[in-house]
Amino acid sequence: MRRPSPLPPSPGSPSGAPQDVDAPAARARPAREPEAEVVPFPLPSPGEGGEPSPGARDTGLRDVWRASRARRRALRAEVRRFTVRQRRRRRVWIGVGIAFIVMVLGTAGAAYSPLFAVERIDVVGTSQLDAAAVADALSGQVGTPLALVDDSAVKATLVRFPLVESYTLEARPPHDLVVRIVERTPVGVIETPAGYTLLDAAGVVLSTTPTAPAGQAVIEVAGGTDAEPFRAAGRVMRALPDGIRSQVTGVSASTPDDVTLTLGATDTRVVWGSADRSAEKARVLDLLMQKSPPDRTREYDVTSPEAGVVR
Structure with a gap:
Protein backbone atom coordinates (compact mmCIF):
# COMPACT_ATOMS: atom_id res chain seq x y z
CA MET A 1 0.00 0.00 0.00
CA ARG A 2 1.49 3.46 -0.96
CA ARG A 3 1.71 6.30 1.53
CA PRO A 4 0.58 9.73 0.38
CA SER A 5 3.36 12.30 -0.14
CA PRO A 6 3.51 15.16 2.37
CA LEU A 7 4.66 17.54 -0.33
CA PRO A 8 2.25 19.48 -2.49
CA PRO A 9 1.81 18.21 -5.94
CA SER A 10 4.18 19.64 -8.51
CA PRO A 11 2.76 21.77 -11.24
CA GLY A 12 1.49 19.89 -14.18
CA SER A 13 0.69 16.83 -12.24
CA PRO A 14 -2.92 15.89 -11.90
CA SER A 15 -4.47 16.88 -8.62
CA GLY A 16 -4.77 14.04 -6.23
CA ALA A 17 -2.55 11.75 -8.30
CA PRO A 18 -0.41 9.57 -6.12
CA GLN A 19 3.30 10.19 -6.30
CA ASP A 20 6.13 8.03 -5.37
CA VAL A 21 8.24 9.61 -2.67
CA ASP A 22 11.18 7.59 -3.70
CA ALA A 23 11.12 8.78 -7.28
CA PRO A 24 13.80 11.16 -8.51
CA ALA A 25 11.14 13.65 -9.48
CA ALA A 26 10.29 14.10 -5.79
CA ARG A 27 13.71 15.64 -5.25
CA ALA A 28 13.23 18.17 -8.07
CA ARG A 29 14.61 21.67 -7.28
CA PRO A 30 12.39 24.73 -7.38
CA ALA A 31 12.11 26.35 -10.75
CA ARG A 32 14.56 29.33 -11.36
CA GLU A 33 13.27 32.79 -12.29
CA PRO A 34 14.03 33.91 -15.79
CA GLU A 35 17.15 36.13 -16.06
CA ALA A 36 16.93 39.72 -17.40
CA GLU A 37 18.35 40.45 -20.74
CA VAL A 38 21.74 42.29 -20.65
CA VAL A 39 21.83 45.23 -22.98
CA PRO A 40 25.37 46.54 -23.74
CA PHE A 41 25.95 50.35 -22.97
CA PRO A 42 27.60 52.01 -25.92
CA LEU A 43 30.83 53.88 -24.98
CA PRO A 44 31.02 57.43 -26.27
CA SER A 45 33.70 58.19 -28.68
CA PRO A 46 36.35 60.86 -27.98
CA GLY A 47 34.84 64.28 -28.39
CA GLU A 48 31.27 62.99 -28.01
CA GLY A 49 30.86 62.90 -24.19
CA GLY A 50 33.55 60.34 -23.39
CA GLU A 51 37.17 61.08 -22.50
CA PRO A 52 37.51 64.91 -22.59
CA SER A 53 39.71 66.26 -25.22
CA PRO A 54 42.78 68.34 -24.31
CA GLY A 55 40.95 71.52 -25.24
CA ALA A 56 37.99 70.63 -23.02
CA ARG A 57 40.34 69.89 -20.09
CA ASP A 58 42.04 73.32 -20.46
CA THR A 59 38.74 75.08 -20.54
CA GLY A 60 37.63 73.42 -17.30
CA LEU A 61 40.79 74.51 -15.38
CA ARG A 62 40.39 78.09 -16.53
CA ASP A 63 36.79 78.07 -15.37
CA VAL A 64 37.79 76.73 -11.96
CA TRP A 65 40.52 79.36 -11.58
CA ARG A 66 38.12 82.12 -12.64
CA ALA A 67 35.48 80.91 -10.20
CA SER A 68 38.05 80.77 -7.40
CA ARG A 69 39.25 84.29 -8.15
CA ALA A 70 35.67 85.56 -8.26
CA ARG A 71 35.00 83.91 -4.91
CA ARG A 72 38.06 85.54 -3.39
CA ARG A 73 36.96 88.91 -4.71
CA ALA A 74 33.51 88.41 -3.27
CA LEU A 75 34.97 87.47 0.11
CA ARG A 76 37.21 90.54 0.11
CA ALA A 77 34.23 92.71 -0.78
CA GLU A 78 32.24 91.24 2.11
CA VAL A 79 35.13 91.78 4.53
CA ARG A 80 35.46 95.39 3.41
CA ARG A 81 31.73 95.93 3.79
CA PHE A 82 31.62 94.56 7.33
CA THR A 83 34.80 96.33 8.48
CA VAL A 84 34.11 99.76 6.99
CA ARG A 85 33.50 101.36 10.44
CA GLN A 86 36.62 99.82 11.91
CA ARG A 87 38.71 101.04 9.01
CA ARG A 88 37.15 104.50 9.28
CA ARG A 89 38.02 104.69 13.00
CA ARG A 90 41.53 103.48 12.27
CA ARG A 91 41.97 106.21 9.66
CA VAL A 92 40.69 108.84 12.11
CA TRP A 93 43.11 107.73 14.86
CA ILE A 94 45.99 107.58 12.43
CA GLY A 95 45.16 111.11 11.26
CA VAL A 96 44.97 112.36 14.86
CA GLY A 97 48.31 110.74 15.70
CA ILE A 98 50.01 112.22 12.67
CA ALA A 99 48.58 115.68 13.45
CA PHE A 100 49.78 115.42 17.06
CA ILE A 101 53.28 114.39 16.02
CA VAL A 102 53.45 117.20 13.49
CA MET A 103 52.26 119.70 16.10
CA VAL A 104 54.81 118.53 18.70
CA LEU A 105 57.67 118.57 16.22
CA GLY A 106 56.61 121.97 14.90
CA THR A 107 56.31 123.45 18.39
CA ALA A 108 59.64 122.03 19.50
CA GLY A 109 61.33 123.23 16.35
CA ALA A 110 59.91 126.71 16.74
CA ALA A 111 60.71 126.89 20.48
CA TYR A 112 64.36 126.04 19.89
CA SER A 113 64.71 128.30 16.89
CA PRO A 114 65.64 132.00 16.70
CA LEU A 115 61.96 132.76 16.16
CA PHE A 116 61.55 132.67 19.96
CA ALA A 117 64.85 134.24 20.97
CA VAL A 118 65.12 136.55 24.00
CA GLU A 119 64.93 140.22 23.05
CA ARG A 120 63.83 141.84 26.31
CA ILE A 121 64.51 141.00 30.00
CA ASP A 122 62.04 142.28 32.60
CA VAL A 123 63.08 142.27 36.27
CA VAL A 124 60.17 142.46 38.73
CA GLY A 125 59.81 142.28 42.52
CA THR A 126 62.65 144.65 43.41
CA SER A 127 62.37 147.50 45.90
CA GLN A 128 65.93 147.97 47.12
CA LEU A 129 67.71 146.61 44.05
CA ASP A 130 68.11 148.53 40.81
CA ALA A 131 66.06 146.51 38.31
CA ALA A 132 67.89 148.06 35.36
CA ALA A 133 71.24 146.98 36.80
CA VAL A 134 70.00 143.41 37.19
CA ALA A 135 68.63 143.35 33.63
CA ASP A 136 71.91 144.72 32.28
CA ALA A 137 73.83 141.98 34.13
CA LEU A 138 71.62 139.36 32.46
CA SER A 139 72.03 140.82 28.96
CA GLY A 140 74.16 137.84 27.96
CA GLN A 141 70.93 135.84 27.58
CA VAL A 142 69.66 138.15 24.82
CA GLY A 143 69.53 136.24 21.53
CA THR A 144 69.19 132.85 23.24
CA PRO A 145 66.01 130.85 22.44
CA LEU A 146 63.65 130.95 25.41
CA ALA A 147 63.78 127.19 25.80
CA LEU A 148 67.60 127.27 25.98
CA VAL A 149 68.07 129.97 28.62
CA ASP A 150 70.88 128.76 30.90
CA ASP A 151 69.53 128.73 34.47
CA SER A 152 72.97 128.13 35.94
CA ALA A 153 74.34 131.20 34.13
CA VAL A 154 71.44 133.29 35.45
CA LYS A 155 72.11 132.02 38.97
CA ALA A 156 75.80 132.83 38.71
CA THR A 157 74.91 136.37 37.65
CA LEU A 158 72.35 136.99 40.41
CA VAL A 159 74.70 135.70 43.12
CA ARG A 160 76.60 138.95 42.72
CA PHE A 161 73.57 140.78 44.15
CA PRO A 162 73.44 140.05 47.90
CA LEU A 163 69.89 141.36 48.23
CA VAL A 164 68.56 138.58 45.99
CA GLU A 165 67.18 135.84 48.22
CA SER A 166 65.49 133.77 45.49
CA TYR A 167 64.31 134.15 41.91
CA THR A 168 62.19 132.47 39.24
CA LEU A 169 62.35 132.65 35.46
CA GLU A 170 59.24 133.01 33.32
CA ALA A 171 59.29 132.80 29.53
CA ARG A 172 56.73 134.91 27.72
CA PRO A 173 56.82 134.07 24.03
CA PRO A 174 57.80 135.24 21.64
CA HIS A 175 60.67 137.36 23.00
CA ASP A 176 60.25 138.25 26.72
CA LEU A 177 62.10 136.74 29.69
CA VAL A 178 60.69 137.74 33.10
CA VAL A 179 62.93 137.44 36.18
CA ARG A 180 60.93 137.51 39.44
CA ILE A 181 63.14 138.37 42.39
CA VAL A 182 62.44 137.96 46.10
CA GLU A 183 64.68 140.32 48.02
CA ARG A 184 66.20 139.68 51.40
CA THR A 185 64.59 141.54 54.28
Whole structure:
Protein backbone atom coordinates (compact mmCIF):
# COMPACT_ATOMS: atom_id res chain seq x y z
CA MET A 1 0.00 0.00 0.00
CA ARG A 2 1.49 3.46 -0.96
CA ARG A 3 1.71 6.30 1.53
CA PRO A 4 0.58 9.73 0.38
CA SER A 5 3.36 12.30 -0.14
CA PRO A 6 3.51 15.16 2.37
CA LEU A 7 4.66 17.54 -0.33
CA PRO A 8 2.25 19.48 -2.49
CA PRO A 9 1.81 18.21 -5.94
CA SER A 10 4.18 19.64 -8.51
CA PRO A 11 2.76 21.77 -11.24
CA GLY A 12 1.49 19.89 -14.18
CA SER A 13 0.69 16.83 -12.24
CA PRO A 14 -2.92 15.89 -11.90
CA SER A 15 -4.47 16.88 -8.62
CA GLY A 16 -4.77 14.04 -6.23
CA ALA A 17 -2.55 11.75 -8.30
CA PRO A 18 -0.41 9.57 -6.12
CA GLN A 19 3.30 10.19 -6.30
CA ASP A 20 6.13 8.03 -5.37
CA VAL A 21 8.24 9.61 -2.67
CA ASP A 22 11.18 7.59 -3.70
CA ALA A 23 11.12 8.78 -7.28
CA PRO A 24 13.80 11.16 -8.51
CA ALA A 25 11.14 13.65 -9.48
CA ALA A 26 10.29 14.10 -5.79
CA ARG A 27 13.71 15.64 -5.25
CA ALA A 28 13.23 18.17 -8.07
CA ARG A 29 14.61 21.67 -7.28
CA PRO A 30 12.39 24.73 -7.38
CA ALA A 31 12.11 26.35 -10.75
CA ARG A 32 14.56 29.33 -11.36
CA GLU A 33 13.27 32.79 -12.29
CA PRO A 34 14.03 33.91 -15.79
CA GLU A 35 17.15 36.13 -16.06
CA ALA A 36 16.93 39.72 -17.40
CA GLU A 37 18.35 40.45 -20.74
CA VAL A 38 21.74 42.29 -20.65
CA VAL A 39 21.83 45.23 -22.98
CA PRO A 40 25.37 46.54 -23.74
CA PHE A 41 25.95 50.35 -22.97
CA PRO A 42 27.60 52.01 -25.92
CA LEU A 43 30.83 53.88 -24.98
CA PRO A 44 31.02 57.43 -26.27
CA SER A 45 33.70 58.19 -28.68
CA PRO A 46 36.35 60.86 -27.98
CA GLY A 47 34.84 64.28 -28.39
CA GLU A 48 31.27 62.99 -28.01
CA GLY A 49 30.86 62.90 -24.19
CA GLY A 50 33.55 60.34 -23.39
CA GLU A 51 37.17 61.08 -22.50
CA PRO A 52 37.51 64.91 -22.59
CA SER A 53 39.71 66.26 -25.22
CA PRO A 54 42.78 68.34 -24.31
CA GLY A 55 40.95 71.52 -25.24
CA ALA A 56 37.99 70.63 -23.02
CA ARG A 57 40.34 69.89 -20.09
CA ASP A 58 42.04 73.32 -20.46
CA THR A 59 38.74 75.08 -20.54
CA GLY A 60 37.63 73.42 -17.30
CA LEU A 61 40.79 74.51 -15.38
CA ARG A 62 40.39 78.09 -16.53
CA ASP A 63 36.79 78.07 -15.37
CA VAL A 64 37.79 76.73 -11.96
CA TRP A 65 40.52 79.36 -11.58
CA ARG A 66 38.12 82.12 -12.64
CA ALA A 67 35.48 80.91 -10.20
CA SER A 68 38.05 80.77 -7.40
CA ARG A 69 39.25 84.29 -8.15
CA ALA A 70 35.67 85.56 -8.26
CA ARG A 71 35.00 83.91 -4.91
CA ARG A 72 38.06 85.54 -3.39
CA ARG A 73 36.96 88.91 -4.71
CA ALA A 74 33.51 88.41 -3.27
CA LEU A 75 34.97 87.47 0.11
CA ARG A 76 37.21 90.54 0.11
CA ALA A 77 34.23 92.71 -0.78
CA GLU A 78 32.24 91.24 2.11
CA VAL A 79 35.13 91.78 4.53
CA ARG A 80 35.46 95.39 3.41
CA ARG A 81 31.73 95.93 3.79
CA PHE A 82 31.62 94.56 7.33
CA THR A 83 34.80 96.33 8.48
CA VAL A 84 34.11 99.76 6.99
CA ARG A 85 33.50 101.36 10.44
CA GLN A 86 36.62 99.82 11.91
CA ARG A 87 38.71 101.04 9.01
CA ARG A 88 37.15 104.50 9.28
CA ARG A 89 38.02 104.69 13.00
CA ARG A 90 41.53 103.48 12.27
CA ARG A 91 41.97 106.21 9.66
CA VAL A 92 40.69 108.84 12.11
CA TRP A 93 43.11 107.73 14.86
CA ILE A 94 45.99 107.58 12.43
CA GLY A 95 45.16 111.11 11.26
CA VAL A 96 44.97 112.36 14.86
CA GLY A 97 48.31 110.74 15.70
CA ILE A 98 50.01 112.22 12.67
CA ALA A 99 48.58 115.68 13.45
CA PHE A 100 49.78 115.42 17.06
CA ILE A 101 53.28 114.39 16.02
CA VAL A 102 53.45 117.20 13.49
CA MET A 103 52.26 119.70 16.10
CA VAL A 104 54.81 118.53 18.70
CA LEU A 105 57.67 118.57 16.22
CA GLY A 106 56.61 121.97 14.90
CA THR A 107 56.31 123.45 18.39
CA ALA A 108 59.64 122.03 19.50
CA GLY A 109 61.33 123.23 16.35
CA ALA A 110 59.91 126.71 16.74
CA ALA A 111 60.71 126.89 20.48
CA TYR A 112 64.36 126.04 19.89
CA SER A 113 64.71 128.30 16.89
CA PRO A 114 65.64 132.00 16.70
CA LEU A 115 61.96 132.76 16.16
CA PHE A 116 61.55 132.67 19.96
CA ALA A 117 64.85 134.24 20.97
CA VAL A 118 65.12 136.55 24.00
CA GLU A 119 64.93 140.22 23.05
CA ARG A 120 63.83 141.84 26.31
CA ILE A 121 64.51 141.00 30.00
CA ASP A 122 62.04 142.28 32.60
CA VAL A 123 63.08 142.27 36.27
CA VAL A 124 60.17 142.46 38.73
CA GLY A 125 59.81 142.28 42.52
CA THR A 126 62.65 144.65 43.41
CA SER A 127 62.37 147.50 45.90
CA GLN A 128 65.93 147.97 47.12
CA LEU A 129 67.71 146.61 44.05
CA ASP A 130 68.11 148.53 40.81
CA ALA A 131 66.06 146.51 38.31
CA ALA A 132 67.89 148.06 35.36
CA ALA A 133 71.24 146.98 36.80
CA VAL A 134 70.00 143.41 37.19
CA ALA A 135 68.63 143.35 33.63
CA ASP A 136 71.91 144.72 32.28
CA ALA A 137 73.83 141.98 34.13
CA LEU A 138 71.62 139.36 32.46
CA SER A 139 72.03 140.82 28.96
CA GLY A 140 74.16 137.84 27.96
CA GLN A 141 70.93 135.84 27.58
CA VAL A 142 69.66 138.15 24.82
CA GLY A 143 69.53 136.24 21.53
CA THR A 144 69.19 132.85 23.24
CA PRO A 145 66.01 130.85 22.44
CA LEU A 146 63.65 130.95 25.41
CA ALA A 147 63.78 127.19 25.80
CA LEU A 148 67.60 127.27 25.98
CA VAL A 149 68.07 129.97 28.62
CA ASP A 150 70.88 128.76 30.90
CA ASP A 151 69.53 128.73 34.47
CA SER A 152 72.97 128.13 35.94
CA ALA A 153 74.34 131.20 34.13
CA VAL A 154 71.44 133.29 35.45
CA LYS A 155 72.11 132.02 38.97
CA ALA A 156 75.80 132.83 38.71
CA THR A 157 74.91 136.37 37.65
CA LEU A 158 72.35 136.99 40.41
CA VAL A 159 74.70 135.70 43.12
CA ARG A 160 76.60 138.95 42.72
CA PHE A 161 73.57 140.78 44.15
CA PRO A 162 73.44 140.05 47.90
CA LEU A 163 69.89 141.36 48.23
CA VAL A 164 68.56 138.58 45.99
CA GLU A 165 67.18 135.84 48.22
CA SER A 166 65.49 133.77 45.49
CA TYR A 167 64.31 134.15 41.91
CA THR A 168 62.19 132.47 39.24
CA LEU A 169 62.35 132.65 35.46
CA GLU A 170 59.24 133.01 33.32
CA ALA A 171 59.29 132.80 29.53
CA ARG A 172 56.73 134.91 27.72
CA PRO A 173 56.82 134.07 24.03
CA PRO A 174 57.80 135.24 21.64
CA HIS A 175 60.67 137.36 23.00
CA ASP A 176 60.25 138.25 26.72
CA LEU A 177 62.10 136.74 29.69
CA VAL A 178 60.69 137.74 33.10
CA VAL A 179 62.93 137.44 36.18
CA ARG A 180 60.93 137.51 39.44
CA ILE A 181 63.14 138.37 42.39
CA VAL A 182 62.44 137.96 46.10
CA GLU A 183 64.68 140.32 48.02
CA ARG A 184 66.20 139.68 51.40
CA THR A 185 64.59 141.54 54.28
CA PRO A 186 67.11 143.60 56.24
CA VAL A 187 66.68 143.27 60.00
CA GLY A 188 69.22 145.87 61.06
CA VAL A 189 72.85 146.90 61.11
CA ILE A 190 75.76 145.87 63.29
CA GLU A 191 78.55 148.29 64.00
CA THR A 192 81.93 146.95 62.84
CA PRO A 193 85.41 148.44 62.40
CA ALA A 194 84.58 148.92 58.70
CA GLY A 195 81.36 150.80 59.46
CA TYR A 196 77.76 149.71 59.69
CA THR A 197 76.98 146.35 58.09
CA LEU A 198 73.42 145.72 56.94
CA LEU A 199 72.27 142.12 57.58
CA ASP A 200 69.24 139.96 56.96
CA ALA A 201 67.79 137.42 59.41
CA ALA A 202 70.23 134.73 58.23
CA GLY A 203 73.24 136.98 58.87
CA VAL A 204 73.94 137.55 55.17
CA VAL A 205 75.80 140.82 54.62
CA LEU A 206 73.81 143.05 52.31
CA SER A 207 75.93 146.19 52.37
CA THR A 208 78.44 148.12 54.45
CA THR A 209 78.36 151.88 54.88
CA PRO A 210 80.46 154.25 56.98
CA THR A 211 77.36 155.62 58.70
CA ALA A 212 74.18 153.95 59.93
CA PRO A 213 71.61 153.80 57.11
CA ALA A 214 68.34 155.58 57.78
CA GLY A 215 65.39 153.45 58.83
CA GLN A 216 67.51 150.52 60.04
CA ALA A 217 67.74 149.39 63.68
CA VAL A 218 71.09 148.96 65.36
CA ILE A 219 71.46 145.38 66.62
CA GLU A 220 73.42 144.66 69.80
CA VAL A 221 73.59 140.95 70.58
CA ALA A 222 75.97 138.66 72.42
CA GLY A 223 78.02 136.18 70.42
CA GLY A 224 77.94 137.84 67.00
CA THR A 225 75.87 136.95 63.95
CA ASP A 226 76.47 133.19 64.27
CA ALA A 227 75.00 132.98 67.81
CA GLU A 228 71.45 132.14 68.87
CA PRO A 229 70.67 135.64 70.24
CA PHE A 230 71.17 137.12 66.74
CA ARG A 231 68.93 134.46 65.15
CA ALA A 232 66.21 135.19 67.73
CA ALA A 233 66.48 138.96 67.09
CA GLY A 234 66.27 138.35 63.33
CA ARG A 235 63.10 136.25 63.67
CA VAL A 236 61.49 138.94 65.82
CA MET A 237 62.28 141.70 63.32
CA ARG A 238 60.89 139.69 60.42
CA ALA A 239 57.64 139.08 62.31
CA LEU A 240 57.00 142.79 62.84
CA PRO A 241 54.57 144.63 60.53
CA ASP A 242 56.19 147.24 58.30
CA GLY A 243 54.58 150.06 60.27
CA ILE A 244 56.18 148.92 63.54
CA ARG A 245 59.50 147.80 62.06
CA SER A 246 60.10 151.27 60.67
CA GLN A 247 59.83 152.70 64.23
CA VAL A 248 62.37 150.31 65.74
CA THR A 249 65.74 151.99 66.25
CA GLY A 250 67.47 149.35 68.37
CA VAL A 251 67.41 145.59 69.08
CA SER A 252 69.27 143.96 71.95
CA ALA A 253 69.54 140.39 73.22
CA SER A 254 71.98 138.66 75.53
CA THR A 255 70.18 135.29 75.27
CA PRO A 256 67.57 133.90 72.85
CA ASP A 257 64.88 134.53 75.49
CA ASP A 258 65.34 138.23 76.28
CA VAL A 259 64.94 140.12 73.02
CA THR A 260 64.17 143.79 73.62
CA LEU A 261 63.21 146.47 71.10
CA THR A 262 63.60 150.26 71.27
CA LEU A 263 61.04 152.46 69.53
CA GLY A 264 61.91 155.84 68.04
CA ALA A 265 63.06 158.97 69.75
CA THR A 266 60.95 158.26 72.84
CA ASP A 267 63.15 155.30 73.74
CA THR A 268 60.04 153.25 74.53
CA ARG A 269 61.02 149.69 75.29
CA VAL A 270 59.27 146.55 74.06
CA VAL A 271 59.98 143.51 76.19
CA TRP A 272 59.57 140.67 73.70
CA GLY A 273 61.15 137.67 75.34
CA SER A 274 61.84 134.67 73.09
CA ALA A 275 61.14 134.50 69.37
CA ASP A 276 58.41 131.88 69.91
CA ARG A 277 54.89 132.95 68.89
CA SER A 278 56.31 136.13 67.37
CA ALA A 279 53.36 136.55 65.01
CA GLU A 280 50.90 136.61 67.94
CA LYS A 281 53.10 138.99 69.90
CA ALA A 282 53.29 141.34 66.90
CA ARG A 283 49.47 141.52 66.71
CA VAL A 284 49.21 142.19 70.47
CA LEU A 285 51.87 144.91 70.24
CA ASP A 286 50.00 146.59 67.40
CA LEU A 287 46.80 146.69 69.47
CA LEU A 288 48.63 148.05 72.52
CA MET A 289 50.28 150.80 70.45
CA GLN A 290 46.91 151.83 69.04
CA LYS A 291 45.41 152.16 72.53
CA SER A 292 48.49 153.74 74.08
CA PRO A 293 50.90 155.46 71.62
CA PRO A 294 54.67 155.26 72.31
CA ASP A 295 54.93 158.96 73.21
CA ARG A 296 52.69 158.27 76.23
CA THR A 297 54.12 154.87 77.13
CA ARG A 298 57.36 153.89 78.76
CA GLU A 299 57.25 150.15 78.11
CA TYR A 300 55.21 147.43 76.33
CA ASP A 301 55.48 143.86 77.61
CA VAL A 302 54.34 141.13 75.19
CA THR A 303 56.27 138.27 76.72
CA SER A 304 52.93 136.53 77.16
CA PRO A 305 50.65 137.24 74.18
CA GLU A 306 47.56 136.38 76.24
CA ALA A 307 48.21 139.30 78.63
CA GLY A 308 49.97 142.28 77.11
CA VAL A 309 51.12 144.90 79.62
CA VAL A 310 51.55 148.67 79.16
CA ARG A 311 53.68 150.60 81.65
